[in-house]
Amino acid sequence: MSERVLEVVRQPDGRFLAGTRGEPGVEVSSWDDVRRLRDKRHLVDHWSAADRQAFVEQCGHPFDDWWGQLSPGCAQELLADPVGPVPPEYQDEVKRTLRHQSRQTGLGLEGSRFTEQVQAYLTAKAAERHAGG
Numbered sequence: 001m002s003e004r005v006l007e008v009v010r011q012p013d014g015r016f017l018a019g020t021r022g023e024p025g026v027e028v029s030s031w032d033d034v035r036r037l038r039d040k041r042h043l044v045d046h047w048s049a050a051d052r053q054a055f056v057e058q059c060g061h062p063f064d065d066w067w068g069q070l071s072p073g074c075a076q077e078l079l080a081d082p083v084g085p086v087p088p089e090y091q092d093e094v095k096r097t098l099r100h101q102s103r104q105t106g107l108g109l110e111g112s113r114f115t116e117q118v119q120a121y122l123t124a125k126a127a128e129r130h131a132g133g
Contacts, residue, residue, distance in 0.1 A: 006043035008034065010051040031062045035102060045105075062105050063121045069097045079129060082122035085112040 008018040008028065017025030018037050028034050038045060047055070056062075067075070074090040086094050091112065101107045106117030114122065 004041065004043045005046045006034075006038050006041070008045060008047050008051060008055070010054050016051070016055055030059055031065070034062075039102065061121060063107055063118065066097055066101055066107055067121075067125070070094070078122055079126040082126050083113075083119045086114070 004020065006018055006020065007025070008016055009025065010016050016028050018028045018034060019025035020041070020043065026033075026037065028037065034045065037043065070078070071093060074093050077087050077090055078094075086109070094109070098108060106115050108115050108118070113119075
C-alpha cells in the first residue's frame with residue numbers, strides 16, 4: 001500500500017498551498033494548518049527542501065510548539081546532551097509532552113533517546129544557545 005501524500009508547495013507570491021494530487025490546494029500559514037490537513041486525511045507531508053526551509057523561516061520549526069511545553073530544567077538538560085538519552089528524572093515529562101504529537105514529523109522517542117530528527121533539532125538549539133542566540 002502506498003502512502004497518501006500531502007503536497008505542500010510554495011507559490012510565486014510566497015503563499016503555501018497544500019493538497020493531494022488532483023485536488024486544488026488549500027492555503028496553509030502555520031504548522032497547525034499542516035497538521036490538521038495531514039491528520040484529517042492520514043497523509044504524509046511531501047515538500048521540496050527549499051519550500052520546507054522557507055516555511056520554517058516563515059512559521060518556525062514544527063517542533064517549536066513541543067519545545068515550548070517543556071519545563072526550563074528539562075530543556076536545559078536536553079540541550080546539555082542533545083544526542084544522549086533523556087535523563088531519567090525528565091522521562092515522564094517528555095513522554096507526557098509527546099503524547100499528543102504526530103510521530104509522522106519525526107517527533108518522538110526510540111527507547112530512551114529521541115529520533116534523529118529531534119536530535120538534530122536539539123543540536124541546532126544547543127548551538128544557538130552557545131552562540132548567544
